[in-house]
Amino acid sequence: MAVPVQRGSAMPPEHEFTDIRAAVAALCAEFGGSYWRDCDRDKSYPTAFVQALSDAGFLAVLIPEEFGGSGLPLGAACAILEEIHRSGGNGAACHAQMYTMGTLLRHGSDAQIAEYLPQIARGDLRLQAFAVTEPDSGTDTSRIRTTARRDGDSYVVNGRKVFISRTEHSDLMVLLARTSTRESGKRHTDGMSVFLIDMRQALGNGLTIKPIDTMMNHASTELCFDDLRIPASSLIGAEGQGFRCIMDGMNAERILIAAECIGDARWFVEKASSYASERRVFDRPIGENQGIQFPIARAHIATQAAALMVREAAALYDAGKPAGSEANMAKLLASEASWQAGDTCIQTFGGYGFAVEYDVERKFRETRLYQVAPISTNLILSHIATRELDMPRSF
Numbered sequence: 258m259a260v261p262v263q264r265g266s267a268m269p270p271e272h273e274f275t276d277i278r279a280a281v282a283a284l285c286a287e288f289g290g291s292y293w294r295d296c297d298r299d300k301s302y303p304t305a306f307v308q309a310l311s312d313a314g315f316l317a318v319l320i321p322e323e324f325g326g327s328g329l330p331l332g333a334a335c336a337i338l339e340e341i342h343r344s345g346g347n348g349a350a351c352h353a354q355m356y357t358m359g360t361l362l363r364h365g366s367d368a369q370i371a372e373y374l375p376q377i378a379r380g381d382l383r384l385q386a387f388a389v390t391e392p393d394s395g396t397d398t399s400r401i402r403t404t405a406r407r408d409g410d411s412y413v414v415n416g417r418k419v420f421i422s423r424t425e426h427s428d429l430m431v432l433l434a435r436t437s438t439r440e441s442g443k444r445h446t447d448g449m450s451v452f453l454i455d456m457r458q459a460l461g462n463g464l465t466i467k468p469i470d471t472m473m474n475h476a477s478t479e480l481c482f483d484d485l486r487i488p489a490s491s492l493i494g495a496e497g498q499g500f501r502c503i504m505d506g507m508n509a510e511r512i513l514i515a516a517e518c519i520g521d522a523r524w525f526v527e528k529a530s531s532y533a534s535e536r537r538v539f540d541r542p543i544g545e546n547q548g549i550q551f552p553i554a555r556a557h558i559a560t561q562a563a564a565l566m567v568r569e570a571a572a573l574y575d576a577g578k579p580a581g582s583e584a585n586m587a588k589l590l591a592s593e594a595s596w597q598a599g600d601t602c603i604q605t606f607g608g609y610g611f612a613v614e615y616d617v618e619r620k621f622r623e624t625r626l627y628q629v630a631p632i633s634t635n636l637i638l639s640h641i642a643t644r645e646l647d648m649p650r651s652f
């Protein structure tokens with residue numbers, strides 16, 4: 258159901274969905290810094306945390322009530338992810354369940370929705386993986402080479418995907434593959450199709466998963482499809498129209514990840530301001546020095562401004578209005594605000610910012626990702642320059 262756009266709400270964004278925020282904060286308090294440090298050190302998936310979120314129903318907030326979810330707007334999901342990150346945790350372990358579900362909900366057949374959504378809402382099935390990126394196509398999605406060839410009642414999938422998160426911790430995966438060549442369509446993005454892959458059946462039957470070690474604990478993997486046969490009923494939406502099907506999900510992804518960045522930025526600002534008020538050097542708190550104080554104030558201002566943009570993007574999305582540019586702007590502003598706040602926090606902590614036990618260096622590594630993924634800053638700037646400002650395209 259479309260929710261009216263609430264522009265110019267008098268309520269600061271961090272004071273919306275207060276009940277949800279309080280419940281998430283209480284859950285996150287059970288998973289403190291040592292929990293996340295251990296996961297980070299061991300590169301282990303935060304299974305207990307994701308299970309607790311799922312049991313509490315937070316991963317099903319966007320699923321309509323008729324399918325067992327809470328039927329809440331994207332703004333509520335933003336509040337959940339922001340609070341996870343503000344508490345020092347990392348929602349990247351499970352955020353995909355929120356936005357990949359949108360592709361299924363909006364474009365899936367009645368049979369697919371009836372089969373999968375209630376199981377996902379109950380937590381019986383995990384839909385945590387979304388496979389688009391490939392080694393040779395990079396940001397230019399239209400050049401993906403993974404193919405799905407129709408063969409009777411099946412499709413046969415061949416190709417490779419890279420940097421696909423959480424595949425080892427998911428039962429289902431949304432996959433983008435080519436069903437006809439880039440050259441044969443009217444537009445370069447025609448001819449791609451979306452499939453819902455049941456990985457429990459695919460693993461060992463044409464799908465292999467190889468972990469990729471990255472600078473933070475992100476459960477990244479490389480996928481190889483070698484004649485993977487999937488039922489034709491795995492197709493989501495119309496064949497060849499897959500790019501359009503995933504765009505909605507991608508906008509939701511950008512808005513949700515922007516909310517995570519806001520949570521990170523708030524965590525950094527809160528840590529930095531309290532440390533600056535306590536740490537005494539030259540016989541006074543370092544926070545008395547404006548060289549320490551002002552960058553923290555500046556990071557807070559950038560965070561507040563970005564949070565307004567995230568709310569605007571979420572409101573447009575919830576109202577069913579075009580939200581592409583706002584989702585991109587929100588992601589850019591929020592990822593830059595969290596990076597600015599992280600850099601300021603490290604500087605404020607001095608040497609202690611590098612000591613693992615303070616969590617600052619871990620959060621610093623984690624938040625850096627969001628200027629690159631799920632879409633890099635340059636590509637957002639290009640989108641705004643060409644779509645909003647009508648400047649000529651360079652590619």
Ligand SMILES: Cc1cc2nc3c(=O)[nH]c(=O)nc-3n(C[C@H](O)[C@H](O)[C@H](O)COP(=O)(O)OP(=O)(O)OC[C@H]3O[C@@H](n4cnc5c(N)ncnc54)[C@H](O)[C@@H]3O)c2cc1C
Nearest residue numbers: 387388389390395396420421422475629630631632633635
């Ligand atoms: C930890 C992690 C998790 C990820 N999870 C997923 C996932 O679950 N699913 C998935 O599908 N993908 C995932 N990705 C992939 C991610 O979306 C891509 O890495 C990202 O979109 C950039 O693509 P690329 O790495 O191929 O960079 P490239 O496309 O090779 O680009 C490299 C750099 O060049 C810049 N660039 C390229 N073209 C231009 C241009 N025309 N003008 C200006 N600058 C340009 C880019 O902005 C970027 O900074 C993940 C990545 C990481 C690191």
